[in-house]
């Protein structure tokens with residue numbers, strides 16, 4: 004028998020906001036989730052107006068406190084089953100911890116919080132409430148990220164010696180923040196963005212991609228953060244040299260002044276037996292380079308087990324792609340996969356059953372904390388002449 008669709012609430016997203024749109028499309032992707040309520044804007048009047056003019060009917064709230072208060076008093080089935088936090092970084096912690104304490108699961112944008120202290124408090128609250136909490140590291144949702152993780156963590160490349168994980172953009176190469184671009188204005192403001200602009204905004208994705216695909220942690224960093232554009236208070240170029248938990252080494256780097264680069268998130272991993280290459284802008288492919296063999300390019304949907312490199316493939320992984328190879332999956336599919344997996348945990352939570360929320364399908368609150376520890380360590384290292392700093 005089909006189940007009722009889950010009810011989702013939005014926090015943030017009015018007035019031409021960016022990432023709310025991919026989220027709300029991904030929420031509706033499978034028909035098993037729908038947006039029903041929202042606190043869309045810091046101005047209560049605008050919040051209600053925006054909700055009234057939303058593309059489909061939703062209940063508007065003047066602010067997220069009201070939404071959490073009213074929704075948490077409703078019975079399961081009528082209340083929001085989870086909320087998505089799509090506000091700037093300084094408005095992640097407060098609504099998230101209030102939802103968690105009110106028993107409402109949260110899917111929060113990255114970086115987890117404005118600072119490390121908030122992140123620690125949030126982890127404690129989530130552990131105490133025993134509630135699903137996801138962090139929107141979008142790119143883990145690509146099927147090819149899962150496939151790459153299987154390849155590396157099952158040892159097909161041998162031991163990881165070196166990884167180069169990058170996220171390069173060019174959109175902050177000039178003073179975009181003076182051109183009326185709201186998304187740039189808050190990202191360069193330490194009160195709204197945190198202690199790092201480039202590192203927090205996109206370096207955290209490069210870190211998460213590295214940790215997810217290799218299953219390894221960064222244990223210490225030497226960092227060099229640069230502000231190229233005059234007048235900025237935060238970095239727009241972010242480079243870290245890292246030690247990994249298996250003794251391997253890595254570069255985790257990001258730039259927002261790399262003119263011409265759009266969303267150039269990618270990773271190369273060199274193991275003792277071979278190399279893996281994954282690029283977000285070509286998200287249907289994984290390249291494998293082996294010694295004395297032709298280079299292999301694997302395409303999602305056209306992958307066969309036991310081909311001379313791959314052995315048996317996990318059933319769960321192979322069952323996942325649902326459109327044939329060559330009909331490309333991309334950004335929205337990745338977001339939808341994260342929401343689909345989060346939905347399973349929320350349904351289990353609603354039914355009082357165990358849920359995993361273990362970081363294997365989407366980033367969880369501990370991953371969010373790890374991102375904040377990484378940023379803090381990188382900022383400290385850079386401020387101290389690029390000395391080693393442990394996470």
Ligand SMILES: NC(=O)C1=CN([C@@H]2O[C@H](COP(=O)(O)OP(=O)(O)OC[C@H]3O[C@@H](n4cnc5c(N)ncnc54)[C@H](OP(=O)(O)O)[C@@H]3O)[C@@H](O)[C@H]2O)C=CC1
Pocket residue numbers: 014015016017018019020021022023042043044045066067089090091092094112113114139140141185186189204
């Ligand atoms: N995972 C990913 O791929 C991506 C993640 N992000 C993350 O998503 C978050 C949002 O980024 P983005 O969409 O670019 O930002 P935007 O500035 O486009 O949108 C943020 C929205 O939140 C609103 N807002 C601010 N404070 C409140 C409040 N108290 N209550 C309700 N709404 C509020 C803003 O209103 P106002 O403008 O009036 O302040 C704005 O409408 C960031 O944390 C960012 O890092 C962003 C892009 C991609």
Ligand SMILES: O=C1CO[C@H](CO)[C@@H](O)[C@@H]1O
Pocket residue numbers: 141172204205208266
């Ligand atoms: O993935 C992303 C794409 O770019 C945005 C703007 O820099 C980031 O905030 C976001 O996390």
